[in-house]
Amino acid sequence: MTQHVDHLVVGAGFAGLAAAIKLDEGGEHDFLVIEKGGDVGGTWRDNTYPGAACDVPSQLYSYSFAPNPDWSMSFSPQPEIQAYIQRVARESGTLDRFRFGVELLEATWREAEQHWAVRTSDGDYTATTLVSGAGGLSEPQLPDIEGIEEFAGATFHSARWDSGVDLTGKRVAVIGTGASAIQIVPELAKVAGHLDVYQRTAPWVIPRNDRTYTAVERFAFHHLPGLQRLYRTAIYWGRECYVPAFTKEPRLAAPAKALALANIRRAISDPELRAKVTPDYRIGCKRILISNAYYPALAADHVELVTDRIARVTPTGVVTADGTEREIDVLVVATGFHTTDQPIAHRIHGRGGRSLGETWARQGMSAYKGTTVHGFPNYFQIVGPNVGLGHSSMVFMIESQVAYVTDAIATMRRDRYAALEPSAAAQQRWTDDVQERMEGTVWSAGGCASWYLDEHGNNTTLWPRATFTFRRQTAAFDVAAYDVQGPRADTDGATTTPEEIPA
Incomplete structure (x- = not known):
């Protein structure tokens, strides 16, 4: 009926x-x-x-x-x-x-x-x-990579996370360096035995100016709703100030670029890795990401940033265009939607x-x-x-x-x-x-x-x-x-x- x-x-x-x-x-x-x-x-x-x-x-x-x-x-x-x-x-x-x-x-x-x-x-x-x-x-959008269906270990997209897979001590690969990936990588780096991060294009990443609200603020939000509206209004107009840098005059994004470059310098001392994570395009062309933990994770000894093109996936690992195969236990796909x-x-x-x-x-x-x-x-x-x-x-x-x-x-x-x-x-x-x-x-x-x-x-x-x-x-x-x-x-x-x- x-x-x-x-x-x-x-x-x-x-x-x-x-x-x-x-x-x-x-x-x-x-x-x-x-x-x-x-x-x-x-x-x-x-x-x-x-x-x-x-x-x-x-x-x-x-x-x-x-x-x-x-x-x-x-x-x-x-x-x-x-x-x-x-x-x-x-x-x-x-x-x-x-x-x-x-x-x-x-x-x-x-x-x-x-x-x-x-x-x-x-x-x-x-x-x-x-x-x-x-x-x-x-x-979710899955990458078109030869052999990916034949991988014998656990495979899942970032938006379909399998919490039943224990990643402790495992060899893990993450494909992608977008908004989800830069949140996932620092967390995986805490538990994985080894982590490979496959990057096609380096993102611009600025610091995440996050903080915990104080008890006084939360009390005020409950009892003075006008204060919370004021917070919201201030954040809104602060965000709107970014618009001209995207749409009219890209040079206005220079402060954001400086923050992003400083973010790299603070966390990464290795010149080769710094070069790999520094974008070669104008900031804002792709989504600007925010993180304080992403670059420190990439700099860890058990984490490798791989910029060579992925040629194929085997039942046991990932093979790049230079012929190198990196064996893994778990494959995480963070390739967007x-x-x-x-x-x-x-x-x-x-x-x-x-x-x-x-x-x-x-x-x-x-x-x-x-x-x-x-x-x-x-x-x-x-x-x-x-x-x-x-x-x-x-x-x-x-x-x-x-x-x-x-x-x-x-x-x-x-x-x-x-x-x-x-x-x-x-x-x-x-x-x-x-x-x-x-x-x-x-x-x-x-x-x-x-x-x-x-x-x-x-x-x-x-x-x-x-x-x-x-x-x-x-x-x-x-x-x-x-x-x-x-x-x-x-x-x-x-x-x-x-x-x-x-x-």
């Missing part, structure tokens, strides 16, 4: 939970959140590797409508963030409309019925709107049956305001194309998008629209503007290859402006940019085509 809901939300991380809460607050109570995992949390549920922590201060990396006075540190570890999300979910009164262990298999827009037909691992649904909160950092080729996009079929994955493969990832896509009526994507950040909190962007989505749904109900989608012209103007602004940014002209770029060479991941600009542009639903279908109060099933959008 097929069940109908007004709104079907996919994913129960920060995005899906925020959508549920704000739908409920807006009077849209007939919704369902499906989540293939067993709990809320998304990224913070799945990434349980040793050392997992946020690289944005938690006062900002949290919902504005649900402050947490109990953060123990300025950069909170994974268990605290997951516990925070669980608490917000419990207190929201929406968990009765969450279904865990349910995976989206296929969603197809039915033009005649003006709704989405959705197949899941636990039954079929129809929904007036489909909201994806699956996120861009949810599907599918961000510009999201697997869920191939399961969502819009008008005419074409999947979102096919559409984006042909023209590159594109969405109006990072949220809606021409040809996919009543579909909303949280953390869509060009919504990502390299400097600040994604929760801020998520809240901005959720406000836009809930206003769109309120508009549909008020004006009796059965369906809406951005016009092709509006979406193209938005995309052209974003890509034009991307030219000259450090991400496009910084001399590196990164996961920000798609197969067409376009940065379809990051937002190239200040975050307050994005919030302003998503503050209210702009129906003039949309093709809408009735019924409406003053028409009978008519289609309205938008006029030119004002600049």
Whole structure:
């Protein structure tokens, strides 16, 4: 039997939970959140590797409508963030409309019925709107290395950590030197008998200015909520000061570069190792990482940084291009996620049956305001194309998008629209503007290859402006940019085509 809901939300991380809460607050109570995992949390549920922590201060990396006075540190570890999300979910009164262990298999827009037909691992649904909160950092990307499937020891991705494997005294290899790897490596170095770290590109790593909140501060957060808002505001504007260095004038990043180079000098005395870990591209081109422990771990006697290309993996070790084989017991893969080729996009079929994955493969990832896509009526994507950040909190962007989505749904109900989608012209103007602004940014002209770029060479991941600009542009639903279908109060099933959008 097929069940109908007004709104079907996919994913129960920060995005899906925020959508549920704000739908409920807006009077849209007939919704369902499906989540293939067993709990809320998304990224913070799945990434349980040793050392997992946020690289944005938690006062900002949290919902504005649900402050947490109990953060123990300025950069909170994974268990605290997951516990925070669980608490917000419990207190929201929406968990009765969450279904865990349910995976989206296929969603197809039915033009005649003006709704989405959705197949899941636990039954079929129809929904007036489909909201994806699956996120861009949810599907691990495995490296294409010859023989990796034949390795006889334990192998796991950083986002699928196997805590049942005892690493004490083992020979361990880590492939990758990104944000997860630099948190994992120092922890593994504490227990492994020998650790090999395979680096393709050296990251820029600045010090992690972390600290434990004092008892006085935590008391004040509980009893003087205005003080916590002040902390959050100060952190927000401090982070926004980074934007010009990324987007306008890369030379403004000179202080960050100096910090990163000093970070290397403090921890590493060996000239050869220093050379290996010093990037040869402009800082900011790839994600800037933060750690006080990564370089000291690499300098340890039982840790080797390997920069030769990996040729293949054997049942007992890793072979590099120079023919050297390093024997290992455990292989840890920290090679990131599918961000510009999201697997869920191939399961969502819009008008005419074409999947979102096919559409984006042909023209590159594109969405109006990072949220809606021409040809996919009543579909909303949280953390869509060009919504990502390299400097600040994604929760801020998520809240901005959720406000836009809930206003769109309120508009549909008020004006009796059965369906809406951005016009092709509006979406193209938005995309052209974003890509034009991307030219000259450090991400496009910084001399590196990164996961920000798609197969067409376009940065379809990051937002190239200040975050307050994005919030302003998503503050209210702009129906003039949309093709809408009735019924409406003053028409009978008519289609309205938008006029030119004002600049």
